[in-house]
Amino acid sequence: MGYYKVPRSVLFLCLFISFCLPYQFLAYEVEADQPVQLLIDASEGSGRRIPDTLFGIFFEEINHAGTGGLWAELVSNRGFEAGGAIIPSNIDPWSIIGDESSLIVSTDRSSCFERNKVALRMEVLCDSEGAHICPSGGVGLYNPGFWGMGHGFRKDLVDMLTRIKPRFLRFPGMYHVTWPLQIGLDWWLAEDLDALPIWEALDGLEFARGNYLKFYDAIRRTYPDIKMITNCDGSSRPLDHPADMYDFHAFVSEYAVTGKDAGTGSLLAALAEAGFLIGLEKNSDIVQMASYAPLFVNTNDRRWNPDAIVFNSSQHYGTPSYWVQHFFAESSGATLLNAALKTNSSSLVASAITWKNSEGQSYIRIKIVNFGSTSVNLKISVSGLDPNSVELSGSTKTILTSANVMDENSFKEPEKIAPIQTLLESADKEMAVQVLPHSFTSFDLLKKSVSLRIKEDDSSSISSI
Ligand SMILES: *[C@@H]1O[C@H](CO)[C@@H](O)[C@H](O)[C@H]1NC(C)=O
Numbered sequence: 232m233g234y235y236k237v238p239r240s241v242l243f244l245c246l247f248i249s250f251c252l253p254y255q256f257l258a259y260e261v262e263a264d265q266p267v268q269l270l271i272d273a274s275e276g277s278g279r280r281i282p283d284t285l286f287g288i289f290f291e292e293i294n295h296a297g298t299g300g301l302w303a304e305l306v307s308n309r310g311f312e313a314g315g316a317i318i319p320s321n322i323d324p325w326s327i328i329g330d331e332s333s334l335i336v337s338t339d340r341s342s343c344f345e346r347n348k349v350a351l352r353m354e355v356l357c358d359s360e361g362a363h364i365c366p367s368g369g370v371g372l373y374n375p376g377f378w379g380m381g382h383g384f385r386k387d388l389v390d391m392l393t394r395i396k397p398r399f400l401r402f403p404g405m406y407h408v409t410w411p412l413q414i415g416l417d418w419w420l421a422e423d424l425d426a427l428p429i430w431e432a433l434d435g436l437e438f439a440r441g442n443y444l445k446f447y448d449a450i451r452r453t454y455p456d457i458k459m460i461t462n463c464d465g466s467s468r469p470l471d472h473p474a475d476m477y478d479f480h481a482f483v484s485e486y487a488v489t490g491k492d493a494g495t496g497s498l499l500a501a502l503a504e505a506g507f508l509i510g511l512e513k514n515s516d517i518v519q520m521a522s523y524a525p526l527f528v529n530t531n532d533r534r535w536n537p538d539a540i541v542f543n544s545s546q547h548y549g550t551p552s553y554w555v556q557h558f559f560a561e562s563s564g565a566t567l568l569n570a571a572l573k574t575n576s577s578s579l580v581a582s583a584i585t586w587k588n589s590e591g592q593s594y595i596r597i598k599i600v601n602f603g604s605t606s607v608n609l610k611i612s613v614s615g616l617d618p619n620s621v622e623l624s625g626s627t628k629t630i631l632t633s634a635n636v637m638d639e640n641s642f643k644e645p646e647k648i649a650p651i652q653t654l655l656e657s658a659d660k661e662m663a664v665q666v667l668p669h670s671f672t673s674f675d676l677l678k679k680s681v682s683l684r685i686k687e688d689d690s691s692s693i694s695s696i
């Protein structure tokens with residue numbers, strides 16, 4: 232982040248001015264007894280497809296997100312102080328490689344590090360020649376690692392990322408870590424998450440302005456399969472530089488509510504972001520990609536607030552902003568339905584999509600943000616569906632809220648503000664629901680599958696599943 236030309240605060244401001252104005256939340260309060268209507272058209276072929284890569288993640292080396300975070304704590308008990316700073320020290324889970332008669336391992340307090348006095352001493356008694364030859368596998372110490380060694384990521388943190396199903400992983404790749412290393416790690420991470428890796432060369436290109444061709448050639452040579460996309464418009468006149476594609480659609484590369492209202496991750500900030508993301512869904516003919524930033528903060532090196540995922544060496548939690556992204560995990564590649572909210576209140580924003588799960592079950596997901604401080608009686612009407620086409624059993628309601636809008640999660644209460652899913656007993660084409668104050672709610676209606684005509688022997692039967 233240190234190399235941005237535009238200070239991040241300005242960037243955030245621009246994004247919010249351009250995208251949030253249509254959805255400003257004024258302090259208009261809805262009368263609790265005056266129902267608000269949400270009309271949704273779910274008829275076949277009426278919606279618009281949302282880009283497959285609308286919501287992704289932006290990984291950068293800030294707040295010790297990578298080094299000291301996602302991929303640093305691989306070595307368990309790396310300071311040999313699991314049992315405290317006393318000696319002889321507890322060196323578990325380190326174990327000796329080779330023959331114990333070839334190696335003596337002990338601990339003393341000779342370390343040059345003030346905060347980590349315990350040092351490990353290894354005396355190798357064998358040699359490559361002479362009377363005491365070392366075992367063929369060599370001698371040394373082995374550490375099985377904290378989280379399994381695979382690609383070497385902390386499993387708990389990668390799981391947090393997997394759960395929001397990011398469709399792309401953006402990484403600038405030019406910051407504190409040396410290049411090839413960072414690119415390798417980012418690539419693995421994208422592979423582990425099944426996300427499309429997007430290496431944002433443009434930051435780098437501007438950073439290396441004047442060297443564009445050298446830069447282009449170097450990437451082409453090293454990573455011939457990477458598509459290089461320029462954000463210059465090549466439609467009216469030819470580009471004056473080589474590139475595989477041009478695209479001037481909007482990429483909201485970093486969004487987040489920051490400042491006093493956001494604290495270190497408040498519900499208030501998360502609700503505003505939910506409204507903003509609903510706006511992006513609705514404008515996804517123009518906005519093609521969006522990613523929250525920063526993704527991680529290691530509490531031992533907090534350089535930027537707020538962040539999506541907070542961790543230290545042993546614990547982690549998602550901020551409300553992280554949980555908001557769960558509600559959009561199915562949006563990329565889904566179909567946006569026409570949804571009209573009949574209200575004079577500007578505290579409410581809603582959208583509706585249809586999406587299919589991996590088993591091919593089809594859902595209508597209705598999301599609504601209530602930014603106001605009173606609850607709202609909402610009448611939802613879904614048109615364009617056959618009668619009895621909503622399954623009661625699989626339909627759910629998911630709510631993100633808390634008693635106070637400034638509430639935050641913490642290591643002590645990691646899921647104080649987290650989505651709570653319950654069965655939606657009133658699931659139907661016409662529903663009367665109550666939307667809690669200061670909340671983000673999604674209603675997932677499971678659609679009955681279309682009728683199938685199945686031929687069995689000589690008789691045909693119609694099975695309506
Ligand atoms: C992580 O933070 C919590 C809360 O401050 C603390 O209790 C715990 O000891 C920390 N863990 C490590 C390994 O620093």
Ligand SMILES: *[C@@H]1O[C@H](CO)[C@@H](O)[C@H](O)[C@H]1NC(C)=O
Nearest residue numbers: 265266267268573574575576
């Ligand atoms: C919105 O306000 C106008 C004017 O006050 C009123 O006539 C109308 O009924 C209101 N609409 C709704 C949906 O509340």
